[in-house]
Amino acid sequence: MAEAAPLLPGLPNDITIWEILLRLTPKPLLRCRAVCPAWRRATSDRDFLLAHHARQPALPLLYGDTDDLLSMDIITCDNWAADKLQSPSRDLTTPLASFRKRGERRLSICNPATRQYAPLHQLRGFKLLGMYPHGPTGDYRLLLYLKADAQSSTYVFTLGSGLPPRHIRGPDAKELELINSRGSLLFHGSLHWHADNLIMVFDTTAESFRQMHSPIVSGHVIAGLFEMGDMLAMFSLNDEETIVDIWVMRDYQGQVWASKGWVEFPIQELMAQSEDLGSCWEVEATYWDGDLLVLAKFDNGSLHQVDIAGKLVDSFRHRLLCPTPLRLKQSLVSHTFFPALEGYVVNAPPFI
Known part of the structure; x- marks a missing residue:
């Protein structure tokens, strides 16, 4: 069998694919598919897309209020964890996630x-604690x-299965309310929540809960993982809202x-920058490309990005834009469960 023609003259395809194309962000990578059929095949291979997804940073999400009831109320801030805090963009390149429309459960x-979307009609009334890939299946x-x-009960729902949510044994009602107050962190194959000086853990393989110790935090108003x-890391804001x-x-x-x-x-x-700074009422920390960055939201509607040395990296003014504990990694992997969901669309509202 003849060896495949090189995608780039003078370079082996292994280097072109796994050392160059793999490092591109999703938008440029998608544009590469228009070069020729060989480039399209190389950048559409599932193993390549999984490796590409694994390289993507886990970028924070910001919550943006809107009067448009048909639009999503969770948006990204492009390159938030990079060098510049930029204005929010509706041209999102975030990975798979669950969302709740404003004003609705x-x-x-x-x-x-990939601009795929589907409503989950059968989950009306349920609250989301987290999303995860189930390793065995x-x-x-x-x-x-x-x-x-x-009464509060915990359930697991398999996307695309057609089966109703399955009841599992979970924490008590008080613990459920606590872990629902912040988004979950998927780490070491488990979902983690910080709540009331403990860490609740959900093993996504065994689909069972346990508890872990957290640092002893007293006099802190906000904490998260x-x-x-x-x-695994944890941050907390002190009582004076300065550290x-x-x-x-x-x-x-x-x-x-x-x-x-x-x-x-x-x-x-x-x-x-503003005499009316007010109190700090939302804080998130993230680690990206070797740097620790903190995003703080103040009463006057200002968002500020600060590095670990306390240096102000950037500021952004938007009263209705708030940080969230959610982290998403960009993904071009096509998921087979989407077509199995009622109301599934591609390149349709809320993206257009």
Whole structure:
């Protein structure tokens, strides 16, 4: 069999595909498919797309209020974790995620990178705790809970299966309310939530809950989890709303935490931009390309990006735009469950 013609003259295809094309972000990669059939085949291969997805950073999402009831109320901020905090974009390139339309308890599923969307009519009334790939089956599943009167129950829903949500044994009602207050973090094959000085963990293989220790945090008003390299990390805002403390779990199995330092807000510099700064009421931390960055939302509607040295990287003013604990990785992988969902569309509202 004749060897395939090189995609780029003078370079082996292994280098072109796995060292060059693999490093592109989704938009340029999609444009490469228009070069010729060989480029389209190379950039559409599932193994390549899975490897490409694995290289993408887990970018934070921002929540944007809108009067358009047909649009999604969760949006990305392009390159938030890079060098510049830019204005939000409706041309999203985020990965698979679950969303709730503003003013409704109706979940939908979408992949903005491939512009696939489907409502989840059968989940009306359910609340989303997290989404995860189920390793043994390869399914994508949603972890849900349903509150009826004073009772709360936990469920698992397999996307595209056609089966109703399956009841599983979960935490008590109080713990469910706590972990519902923040988004989950998928780490080491489990979903994690920080709640009330403990960490609730959902093993996505066994589909069971357990608890882990968290650093002892007293007098802190906001706390949350994030991934820092290959370690589970946690941030918390102090009572004075001036310092974000950072911890990392150096030994996951032994649940050993260590202080990683702190980020001090440049309050004087922020006040110089606006006399009416107000209180800090939303904070998120993220780790990207070796740098720790903090995004803080203040009462006056301003968003500020600060690095670990306390240096103000950028500012953005938008009263109705808020950080969320959600993290999404861009993905061009086509998921087979989409066509099995009622109301499935491609290149249709809410993307157009």
